[in-house]
Amino acid sequence: MTDLLCIPQKRTTDARLKDQLANAIESTSYQTASFFDAELNKIAYLRESISDPEPSKTKLRDLQEYLLCLEEISKKFPNDQIQFTWSNPLLQKSDGTSEYSLKFERLNIFYNIGSQYSILALESNDGSSQALKTMCLYFQYSAGCFQYIIRHLNDCEEPVFDLNSGHALVNIMLAQAQECFWFKAIQDGHKDSLIAKLAKQVSEYYEESLKFGRKSQLIRNDWCLHLESKANYFTAVTYFRNGLSLGGKRNYGAQIKSLEMALEYLRKSDLPSRADFSVKIEESLKEIQRDNDFIYLQTVPSYIDPVKPAPMVNASPVEAFIPKDSTPIFKDLLPIGVLDACSAYNERQEEYVKQYVVNPLLSLNKLLYESLPKFELPPNLKNISEHELESYELSLNDLKFNSNNIEVQISEIDQILRQESETDSNLRLKYGTINWDSVPSANVNTAYYEKLQKLREYLNQGRKVDEETFSLFRVIDKKLITSPIKFPESNSPLVKQVGNVTRSREKYAKEVESKSTEHRLLPRIISEYKRTGETEFEALFLDHLKFFDIDIKYVQHQREENKRLLNQLQSQEDDSGTKRLDPAALYVEDLQYSLKLLEDVKGNLGDGANFYRSLHKSANELLYEVQKFENARSLERSSMESKLNSH
Structure with a gap:
């Protein structure tokens, strides 16, 4: 067996894992990092050993042990405490991607375990029957690692690979594992019909890997060409073995068609082994064509039934080959x-103590307080400070001040309207009603007087309420409520x-x-x-x-x-x-x-402040409207006077 692919190892930079873990311990636990110095040294050693790009069984064991350590660390630390950087070997130029994520690190370790198995599979190929079994198993392990990554692609922000690349890698490994099984079947001398089915499955795996590889961000073009050649080669093998099987059944016409199709697909392959295989197919085809022309005389069909594939491999679940037991690390660290x-x-x-002990006791006390004779001092009865009382008195003065300000605004509005009306009357007397054809003020300022009257009414209502509030405040026994409560x-x-x-x-x-x-x-x-x-x-x-x-x-x-x-x-x-x-x-x-009177006063103060704030806003709006009206009328009068004086 030749022309098999292995997945190159990812490279990583020094993560300063010991320092980063020590910082994480100090920041997320009440324990000190020095207490875990032995564990920190162990995990740092493993991280350094897996950074070596050279593949070996020792490195594979270190990768697996480091993976178990990461699982333990994930139980103890938040996911985003440590930064890791990895570069992808399938890219021609890769500066590496970094992420503060233990999940990102774990998935990259799974990638390199899958890569290690693919490399070790090729290194174990010594041509023996046992080597084929080992290769087949390792390729399935490799596919399992890549399949695991696909299921967890969304666990981190920086994906280990894109989805199409992942599916391409899984199918490449399954194709090569199936190829090992196919080759073992040839060595063991199984029937042509079975070998054809095994080869058909090999070609389908290669076709799937090619389909995803062409859409992948990582799979190079030369790999795609190789996968296409492999798919065509094993399709040719399928039809060749199928032809031999048909010949064994004396179906010589179909055998010729199957061998012709085998030769057609083989011509699309660029594998080095194509030449020898092509000679073999051509010789078999010439022989059966000659015999059919002179002896069997069977019609060569234009179509033959497709060969059903026989899948014999799958992506092994990682639980089947990743060790579960290891020496626990950070056992005494509380996550x-x-x-x-x-x-x-x-x-x-x-909350439990409050709900079932404290609050029930306080509620029982409240029931007793409420049932005491009325002359007993209620628990919520409290005096106020003189400073607080003075603040209420100042607020009462603010009501009077606001009231007076609004009255000034109303007077100003009234004065503007009266002056405008007087000016209009004087000009009518001066020029005569026939010449002075402007609309009389009485006809246009009615709406403003109505609004002005409303403001006066609201102001009077507010002042009545203010007077009631002042009366309430005067009735309050101020010395009583500001003196310390002394109750016998x-x-x-x-x-x-x-x-x-x-x-x-x-x-x-x-x-x-x-x-x-x-x-x-x-x-x-x-x-x-x-x-x-x-x-x-x-x-x-x-x-x-x-x-x-x-x-x-x-x-x-x-x-x-x-x-x-x-x-x-x-x-x-x-x-x-x-x-x-x-x-x-x-x-x-x-x-x-x-x-109680003070509470009423406080309520009135709040309502009064809101009332005068709203009334002040309305007065401002009316003043603006009246000023705008007076300006418009002034411009109109100036224009009319200019025309009349010019005549």
Whole structure:
């Protein structure tokens, strides 16, 4: 067997893998790179060894071991931490492509493993039967590597090859593997019909590789010519062996046709072995033609049934020949995913504690607060600062200032309209209504007066609301709401008990939050990851949450306590009859009343600011319209006066 192709090795530049991995460890883990110095040296050595372009079985083993190391690294580091550069040998000029991607590196390693198998297949060709089996197997391994790359082309931004190139390489390797099988069948003396089917499959693989090679970005033209010659050569072999088989069946007319077709296809091939094969076909054809002319006298058909191919090879899945076991590297390094999982579980734990312990306790307290006697100080009742009160007073002054500004704008609009009307009347008196034929002002400025009237009405409405707001502000007990709240404790034993219970719950809630902060899942996750290597910790997390079962039981007990206290508060309220006026109750009522008035004032301030902002905009728009109207009328008057004076 000759004229077989091997796929050249890709070349790579020094990736400074040790340094890049060390930086990745420092940036993505709490561990230091020096702790993993042995593993870093090992992976750096393997990367350097696979950079050697010379093929060998030792290099193949290094490639496979390095590939396993990359798979381990992929579990520990993000994909985009390390940059790799590879150049394609199938291109005449290639400066190389680079990408920060472990997947990019893995696919290029698969490429070189496929290349190694194709080269080692040719080197093992010593003509023996065992060598044919080895070659056939290696070519299938090579096809499997390229097929794997095709399935993962979209895993990285810089493709290892284009899709057409990938399919071309797979079919070249399958064609050569099938060719080995075909040649072994010849050595073993199998029937011509079987050898024809095997050869037919060889030619089909070469035809497929040629089809993709012509569309490929990488396959060179001389390779395409070679593939075309191989496809035609094995088509000729197919028809030759098919002819011999037909002759064995005494179908001599069809045999002649098959041999003629074999000779026709062979003439399209440029392989060196074509000459000897051509002599062989011609001799067989002359012999059968002579015998048919004088003895068999069978008609030579114009068509014969095609030979069915017999595929005997396939692209081996990489799992079949890539070792799975290797010495683990970075076993003690926690991958970023584990740390992310810890952070996510910490957040979920905090949410769990809030949902089932802290929030329920605070809700129970709220129910008690709401059920306390009305003279008790509500928890959300707070005083305000004098500075805040002054800011509201300034905002009230702003309302008055805005109101006055808009009134000035309205007056200006009114003055422009009046002046325009007076000017129009004076000119009519001066020139006479017959000569002064301009439209009277009263007929054209009505719309502006209507808009002006609307503005006045809105302004008056705003001022009424402002006055109400000023009145509310004057009623507020300013000293009361700005003084520190000092409320005497209730003499009611039940109210005191409620106070003790709520304070105890608040303290318990803070202690549980503090306990949750200290009791984290990280140590258990680290132990579990080192023990199993798994990164799924949901079951571990659910078991970890059982630590808070005692706190959830405390909440359940407090619910029962709340029911008891609420019933007692209700009974006390029902039995108290007509409540006497209590200074504490009056204090709370006055404070609530003043704060309620202040809330109303704040609401009016916000509405007033928006109102005057909108009204100011409308006044500006009307002022612009009136000024534009007055300018147009002024130009019209000047033009008419010029005409009248010229006459």
